[in-house]
Amino acid sequence: MYPPKIGYVIPDNVKEALEFLEKHDDAKPLAGGHSLVPMLKLRILRPSYLVEIRRLPELNYVKVEGNVVKIGSVVTHYDIMKANIPLLSETASKIADPQVRNMGTIGGSISHLDPSADYPAALIAMDAKIKISSTRGERVENFSSFAKDMFTPDLNQGELVTEIEVPLLKGYKFSYQKLERRAGDFAIVGVAVALKVNGDIIEDARIGLTAVNRTAVRASEAEKILLSNKISEKLIEEAATKAMDYANPTSDIRGSAEYKKKMVKVMTKRAILTALNR
Numbered sequence: 001m002y003p004p005k006i007g008y009v010i011p012d013n014v015k016e017a018l019e020f021l022e023k024h025d026d027a028k029p030l031a032g033g034h035s036l037v038p039m040l041k042l043r044i045l046r047p048s049y050l051v052e053i054r055r056l057p058e059l060n061y062v063k064v065e066g067n068v069v070k071i072g073s074v075v076t077h078y079d080i081m082k083a084n085i086p087l088l089s090e091t092a093s094k095i096a097d098p099q100v101r102n103m104g105t106i107g108g109s110i111s112h113l114d115p116s117a118d119y120p121a122a123l124i125a126m127d128a129k130i131k132i133s134s135t136r137g138e139r140v141e142n143f144s145s146f147a148k149d150m151f152t153p154d155l156n157q158g159e160l161v162t163e164i165e166v167p168l169l170k171g172y173k174f175s176y177q178k179l180e181r182r183a184g185d186f187a188i189v190g191v192a193v194a195l196k197v198n199g200d201i202i203e204d205a206r207i208g209l210t211a212v213n214r215t216a217v218r219a220s221e222a223e224k225i226l227l228s229n230k231i232s233e234k235l236i237e238e239a240a241t242k243a244m245d246y247a248n249p250t251s252d253i254r255g256s257a258e259y260k261k262k263m264v265k266v267m268t269k270r271a272i273l274t275a276l277n278r
């Protein structure tokens, strides 16, 4: 099906984009279009205007400031993959295929908030901060509160995600493990892990899960099992088993709920071992 007729606006800068979005409550920002265009074609959404933000240079940057990395919201999955950002670059490399990675943006992905998207596992594990701008100013939210529910970001009409900030987590070991049916598919289970290790003791552990709940979750009790403990096969097995408690998947074309839950254990174990071996 073709999308309905829509007005197309190309603002010169973020200020112009925000002013247009504020004035027109039936306008939607267009980034890479890889989630929005299919929804238009299916007529799930029928905005009167699309406001193209993808080519705004103000939103296209990756910069390190002190202990954090700041990422403009229209940075593509491909550019994130190339930017050597802890955990996020590896995650971006596992999103879909080269076509999607060349067009899709991190801001578009988290504003769409598909429950099976890849970034949320890493963003929740890293306690990412999301900067949201409107004509009224800026606010910053933790990713965990920004991701209110599936397909439901904490965004009002007239607001744009403008920046994603993640800590560098110097000295940590990282891994993102994704289980997919075929290369390029959305995740059946995605597990992001960041570990700080001193000798054979785990000093900090962060585990984020995606695709197994309405939104990404931190497997905090699994993290606690690892904390201040000596690395052993038994310890990793225990933590991975605990991570299953945070999975509440639904059965679908990608597998039964029972299978997905079991795979959380397998993928968590794999993510921890991969990180430790790096």
Ligand SMILES: Cc1cc2nc3c(=O)[nH]c(=O)nc-3n(C[C@H](O)[C@H](O)[C@H](O)COP(=O)(O)OP(=O)(O)OC[C@H]3O[C@@H](n4cnc5c(N)ncnc54)[C@H](O)[C@@H]3O)c2cc1C
Residues within 6 Å of the ligand: 028, 029, 030, 031, 032, 033, 034, 035, 036, 037, 053, 073, 074, 094, 095, 096, 097, 100, 103, 104, 105, 106, 107, 108, 109, 110, 111, 112, 114, 116, 117, 118, 119, 155, 159, 160, 161, 162, 184, 185, 186, 187
């Ligand atoms: C074939 C295919 C396979 C895919 N596989 C995967 C996969 O394996 N893993 C994965 O994670 N994703 C996957 N995706 C989704 C892909 O990552 C999309 O790029 C992403 O979900 C949306 O980003 P976008 O830049 O294309 O956003 P758009 O489609 O342009 O926008 C999506 C939504 O967000 C809004 N929006 C966009 N930018 C902003 C902003 N800065 N502020 C506020 N609102 C904004 C739009 O109005 C729209 O509602 C796949 C997509 C396709 C088509």
